[in-house]
Amino acid sequence: MKIGxxxxxxxxxxxxxxxxxxxxxxxxxxxxxxNAKVQALLDEIGSDACAANVVDAFDYGEVVLLALPWQAVxxxxxxxxxxxxxxILIDATNRLGAVAPGSLPSAAEDIAKWVPEARVVKAFNSLGAEHLLNTQFGSQQADTFICGDDEAAKAVVKQLAEDIGFGVIDAGSLSNAHLLESLAKLWITLSRRVGREIAFKLLQR
Ligand SMILES: NC(=O)c1ccc[n+]([C@@H]2O[C@H](COP(=O)([O-])OP(=O)(O)OC[C@H]3O[C@@H](n4cnc5c(N)ncnc54)[C@H](OP(=O)(O)O)[C@@H]3O)[C@@H](O)[C@H]2O)c1
Structure with missing residues (x-):
C-alpha cells in the first residue's frame, strides 16, 4: 500500500x-x-521511502497519516x-494545551470538519512514539485504540496496526475520539510518574 x-x-x-x-x-x-534529519531517515529506511512536500503526500497516499504538531494541522x-x-486519513495527533474557541470535543472531529471528504480514523496516539518500533511488552502486545465512522476505513487501519504488532481495540465512532485523546493525556501523566516504558492493554475474558 502507498502511504503518505x-x-x-x-x-x-x-x-x-x-x-x-x-x-x-x-x-x-x-x-x-x-533537511539532514529527513535524509538520515530515508538513508536508514531505504528505497521504499522518499520525501517531498505535503501536497505530494496527500496525492501519493492511498492512506494518509497525520503526524504533525497540532498547531500545524x-x-x-x-x-x-x-x-x-x-x-483514509489516520489522525495520530494530540491536541495538547489550550483549545481554540469553537473547537469540537476532539482533534479528530476538528480534522473531520476541516476535510469532510476524508475518512478519518483516530489511531496510534495513546502511547509513546518509541513503542511504535516495538509493540511487545514482555509476553503482552500493546493495544492501539482506534475510532472512526467508516467501518471499511477502520478495517484498513486495523490491518496496518496489526502489521506492526499491535492489538487493536475498536472504540466506536469518531465522536469517541475525545476518549482516545484523554487516554494519551493519561499516558503522558503516567509516563512522568513511572517512566515511558508503558502502554495500555484492554483485558478481556
Ligand atoms: N512523540 C510522541 O510520543 C507522540 C505520541 C503520540 C502522539 N503524538 C502526536 O503526534 C504528532 C507528532 O508528534 P511527533 O512527536 O512525531 O512530533 P515531531 O517529532 O516534532 O515531528 C513533527 C513533524 O512535523 C513536521 N512539522 C512541524 N511543523 C510543520 C508544518 N507547519 N508543516 C509541515 N510539517 C511540519 C516536523 O518537521 P520539521 O522537522 O520541518 O519541523 C516533523 O517532521 C503530535 O500531534 C503529537 O502530539 C506524539
Whole structure:
C-alpha cells in the first residue's frame, strides 16, 4: 500500500520505518525534504521511502497519516484541496494545551470538519512514539485504540496496526475520539510518574 505521511518526526518516522519493513511504500510530506534529519531517515529506511512536500503526500497516499504538531494541522490540511477525497486519513495527533474557541470535543472531529471528504480514523496516539518500533511488552502486545465512522476505513487501519504488532481495540465512532485523546493525556501523566516504558492493554475474558 502507498502511504503518505505528513511529518517525519517521532511518530511519522517510526510508523514509516515499520510500514516499509512490512512491505508498504511511504512518501513523507515535509517542509524541507533536503533537511539532514529527513535524509538520515530515508538513508536508514531505504528505497521504499522518499520525501517531498505535503501536497505530494496527500496525492501519493492511498492512506494518509497525520503526524504533525497540532498547531500545524489546520494550515497543512488547507493545502489538501480535493486530494483527500475518499481517502483514509489516520489522525495520530494530540491536541495538547489550550483549545481554540469553537473547537469540537476532539482533534479528530476538528480534522473531520476541516476535510469532510476524508475518512478519518483516530489511531496510534495513546502511547509513546518509541513503542511504535516495538509493540511487545514482555509476553503482552500493546493495544492501539482506534475510532472512526467508516467501518471499511477502520478495517484498513486495523490491518496496518496489526502489521506492526499491535492489538487493536475498536472504540466506536469518531465522536469517541475525545476518549482516545484523554487516554494519551493519561499516558503522558503516567509516563512522568513511572517512566515511558508503558502502554495500555484492554483485558478481556
Ligand atoms: N512523540 C510522541 O510520543 C507522540 C505520541 C503520540 C502522539 N503524538 C502526536 O503526534 C504528532 C507528532 O508528534 P511527533 O512527536 O512525531 O512530533 P515531531 O517529532 O516534532 O515531528 C513533527 C513533524 O512535523 C513536521 N512539522 C512541524 N511543523 C510543520 C508544518 N507547519 N508543516 C509541515 N510539517 C511540519 C516536523 O518537521 P520539521 O522537522 O520541518 O519541523 C516533523 O517532521 C503530535 O500531534 C503529537 O502530539 C506524539
Amino acid at each position: 505521511i505528513l511529518g517525519a518526526g517521532n511518530i511519522g518516522g517510526n510508523l514509516g520505518r515499520r510500514w516499509v519493513a512490512g512491505g508498504h511504500e511511504v512518501l513523507f510530506g515535509v517542509r524541507d525534504a533536503h 489546520q494550515e497543512t490540511l488547507e493545502q489538501a484541496g480535493d486530494l483527500l477525497k475518499g481517502k
